[in-house]
Amino acid sequence: xxxxxxxxxxxxxxxxxxxxxxxxxxxxxxxxxxxxxxxxxxxxxxxxxxxxxxxxxxxxxxxxxxxxxxxxxxxxxxxxxxxxxxxxxxxxxxxxxxxxxxxxxxxxxxxxxxxxxxxxxxxxxxxxxxxxxxxxxxxxxxxxxxxxxxxxxxxxxxxxxxxxxxxxxxxxxxxxxxxxxxxxxxxxxxxxxxxxxxxxxxxxxxxxxxxxxxxxxxxxxxxxxxxxxxxxxxxxxxxxxxxxxxxxxxxxxxxxxxxxxxxxxxxxxxxxxxxxxxxxxxxxxxxxxxxxxxxxxxxxxxxxxxxxxxxxxxxxxxxxxxxxxxxxxxxx
Amino acid sequence: xxxxxxxxxxxxxxxxxxxxxxxxxxxxxxxxxxxxxxxxxxxxxxxxxxxxxxxxxxxxxxxxxxxxxxxxxxxxxxxxxxxxxxxxxxxxxxxxxxxxxxxxxxxxxxxxxxxxxxxxxxxxxxxxxxxxxxxxxxxxxxxxxxxxxxxxxxxxxxxxxxxxxxxxxxxxxxxxxxxxxxxxxxxxxxxxxxxxxxxxxxxxxxxxxxxxxxxxxxxxxxxxxxxxxxxxxxxxxxxxxxxxxxxxxxxxxxxxxxxxxxxxxxxxxxxxxxxxxxxxxxxxxxxxxxxxxxxxxxxxxxxxxxxxxxxxxxxxxxxxxxxxxx
Numbered sequence: 001x002x003x004x005x006x007x008x009x010x011x012x013x014x015x016x017x018x019x020x021x022x023x024x025x026x027x028x029x030x031x032x033x034x035x036x037x038x039x040x041x042x043x044x045x046x047x048x049x050x051x052x053x054x055x056x057x058x059x060x061x062x063x064x065x066x067x068x069x070x071x072x073x074x075x076x077x078x079x080x081x082x083x084x085x086x087x088x089x090x091x092x093x094x095x096x097x098x099x100x101x102x103x104x105x106x107x108x109x110x111x112x113x114x115x116x117x118x119x120x121x122x123x124x125x126x127x128x129x130x131x132x133x134x135x136x137x138x139x140x141x142x143x144x145x146x147x148x149x150x151x152x153x154x155x156x157x158x159x160x161x162x163x164x165x166x167x168x169x170x171x172x173x174x175x176x177x178x179x180x181x182x183x184x185x186x187x188x189x190x191x192x193x194x195x196x197x198x199x200x201x202x203x204x205x206x207x208x209x210x211x212x213x214x215x216x217x218x219x220x221x222x223x224x225x226x227x228x229x230x231x232x233x234x235x236x237x238x239x240x241x242x243x244x245x246x247x248x249x250x251x252x253x254x255x256x257x258x259x260x261x262x263x264x265x266x267x268x269x270x271x272x273x274x275x276x277x278x279x280x281x282x283x284x285x286x287x288x289x290x291x292x293x294x295x296x297x298x299x300x301x302x303x304x305x306x307x308x309x310x311x312x313x314x315x316x317x318x319x320x321x322x323x324x325x326x327x328x329x330x331x332x
Numbered sequence: 333x334x335x336x337x338x339x340x341x342x343x344x345x346x347x348x349x350x351x352x353x354x355x356x357x358x359x360x361x362x363x364x365x366x367x368x369x370x371x372x373x374x375x376x377x378x379x380x381x382x383x384x385x386x387x388x389x390x391x392x393x394x395x396x397x398x399x400x401x402x403x404x405x406x407x408x409x410x411x412x413x414x415x416x417x418x419x420x421x422x423x424x425x426x427x428x429x430x431x432x433x434x435x436x437x438x439x440x441x442x443x444x445x446x447x448x449x450x451x452x453x454x455x456x457x458x459x460x461x462x463x464x465x466x467x468x469x470x471x472x473x474x475x476x477x478x479x480x481x482x483x484x485x486x487x488x489x490x491x492x493x494x495x496x497x498x499x500x501x502x503x504x505x506x507x508x509x510x511x512x513x514x515x516x517x518x519x520x521x522x523x524x525x526x527x528x529x530x531x532x533x534x535x536x537x538x539x540x541x542x543x544x545x546x547x548x549x550x551x552x553x554x555x556x557x558x559x560x561x562x563x564x565x566x567x568x569x570x571x572x573x574x575x576x577x578x579x580x581x582x583x584x585x586x587x588x589x590x591x592x593x594x595x596x597x598x599x600x601x602x603x604x605x606x607x608x609x610x611x612x613x614x615x616x617x618x619x620x621x622x623x624x625x626x627x628x629x630x631x632x633x634x635x636x637x638x639x640x641x642x643x644x645x646x647x648x649x650x651x652x653x654x655x656x657x658x
Contacts, residue, residue, distance in 0.1 A: 049517035049518070049519065049520075050488075050517055154604045156604065184373035184374055184544070184605075185373060185544065185546070185585060185588055185589070186373060186584070186585060186588055186600070186601040187604070188588070188590075189588040189590070189598035189599065189600045189601075190600045192590065192598055193597050193598055193600060196596060196597065211517065211518065213518070214547070214589070214590045214591040215590050217590065217591065218590035218591070218593055218598070219590075251519060252518060252519065254522075255518045255519045255521065255522035256518050256547065257521075257522075257525075257545065257547025257548050257550065257551045258547055258550060258551065258591065259546040259547045259549075259550045259574065259586070259589050259591055259592065260550055260574060261550045261551075261570045261571045261574050262571060262574075263550070265551065267522055267526070269522070269523065269526065270519050270522075270523070273487055273489055273490070273520065274487075
């Protein structure tokens with residue numbers, strides 16, 4: 001069973017920034033020509049550093065904002081702003097910070113019932129309460145807590161409430177925007193297990209946005225790497241983690257600390273920082289920090305090529321794992 | 333002789349709900365040229381204990397310790413004036429959020445020069461030259477121009493570098509880094525950690541790294557202290573800690589790491605860190621520990637000998653053959 005829930009084609013979002021009375025506004029391409037698919041019961045992880053456009057992507061997919069270019073379909077239906085209100089129930093989102101994303105003045109029961117109240121007015125109050133109770137059981141909260149306020153819960157429990165609220169409308173796709181990065185390590189594993197359980201039970205598709213590669217490696221089926229609003233590499237989790245083809249992916253993987261003091265360290269030292277998104281270099285956006293960059297990289301912007309593990313690079317790594325003799329960067 | 337020696341440090345706060353023990357009988361010692369990591373979850377008291385050493389806690393905090401000495405000088409009995417001569421010069425600290433710990437009203441250059449003016453006898457020109465030298469050391473390109481920048485004009489990574497430059501300005505002998513990379517991206521994190529360990533090797537200073545990230549610990553620390561709910565529960569050399577944790581909490585924490593997972597479901601630690609009102613009588617970890625029995629719940633555990641990682645546990649794990657438990 002390989003049912004495509006979400007399919008995005010060349011999705012883009014530009015923002016106008018600055019601009020005064022006499023100066024022209026600049027244009028930031030927060031997301032540029034991004035294409036991907038998410039299957040039911042599968043997890044696509046989007047990774048990248050801050051400013052790479054992964055949260056903007058989440059806002060486009062959840063229909064909080066309209067894309068300025070490209071399109072996406074949800075279970076085969078083309079998504080346009082006129083259809084938003086009907087389609088929104090199929091995509092729900094869980095935010096990073098469970099302290100900020102819950103209304104402190106609402107009881108848990110109200111928080112969970114609100115999506116139903118708005119989108120399924122035909123459901124009566126009694127049935128709604130029953131559904132809220134059921135959801136609390138599903139996400140591992142005690143039913144007695146239904147009349148408590150969010151401040152009475154710990155961070156992990158609040159994140160369970162946030163997940164429960166997102167699931168009230170029985171969505172097909174859940175966008176998880178850094179769902180565990182605000183949580184302590186011992187709580188993080190509980191939430192990850194919950195998400196895996198729910199995915200199996202409800203055949204949910206996840207768009208998992210994270211900067212933590214060790215978490216992504218654990219939960220994802222497919223991985224997309226973004227840099228400055230552009231997708232630079234895409235592939236199955238095993239391929240991307242064992243045989244990254246884009247230099248940026250390699251650098252990102254090597255920079256992630258491994259929890260093993262005896263592990264060999266071949267850290268790739270990137271010089272410089274992310275260029276300003278207002279002023280993306282004309283060629284490959286990664287060229288200023290790349291150790292392999294040549295004149296061609298600074299001139300022509302590489303496109304995402306085809307194949308099972310597409311990569312946007314003029315000089316990608318060989319796709320076989322552990323290939324010896326490739327151009328080695330300066331390792332630290 | 334240890335550079336920093338703290339024995340039985342406790343910090344309490346009077347809160348509306350009663351007396352809160354943020355730090356409970358913690359020992360810390362650092363040798364010159366050593367990297368000690370203090371790990372723990374939020375609320376484990378790792379930052380508060382270091383703030384107590386720095387003397388940066390508000391007056392409402394009740395600080396008691398059997399010993400708190402830096403390089404043989406007793407930090408508890410010295411005058412505030414004498415202490416200020418040490419703090420910021422011989423001991424300095426890097427804070428977690430560079431954006432909120434720098435003063436937004438002054439250029440970063442001014443803020444670094446302030447430390448130099450307080451603690452060194454360099455003249456104006458000398459201070460400026462030292463600032464440029466520092467910015468080059470921490471890898472900020474074009475230092476002359478960046479010294480005149482305000483914190484909001486620099487990125488997070490650049491600000492953190494400016495903070496590090498400020499902390500090492502007076503050549504400290506002990507540097508305390510409180511989550512120096514938590515707010516930063518991984519590629520920048522790697523740069524900052526390399527920078528810190530490089531500086532530490534070069535100058536031979538002691539480094540205390542406070543973090544919650546086990547990956548960062550594994551890659552940078554030499555010795556690791558694990559804290560839980562204000563107490564130190566274990567202390568070992570880094571390789572040994574990751575191989576044979578003796579305290580059940582350390583073991584559970586390591587098992588919960590996604591990258592160590594062997595199955596799709598991660599091992600979890602049930603429950604949450606005890607708060608003000610549900611502080612257990614015996615071992616603080618007993619409500620969440622899968623090995624806990626009646627003794628754990630009623631009798632506070634002893635600290636085991638160094639061969640068992642100073643584990644604060646009645647039943648430490650993986651006790652080497654021939655070792656007596658306390």
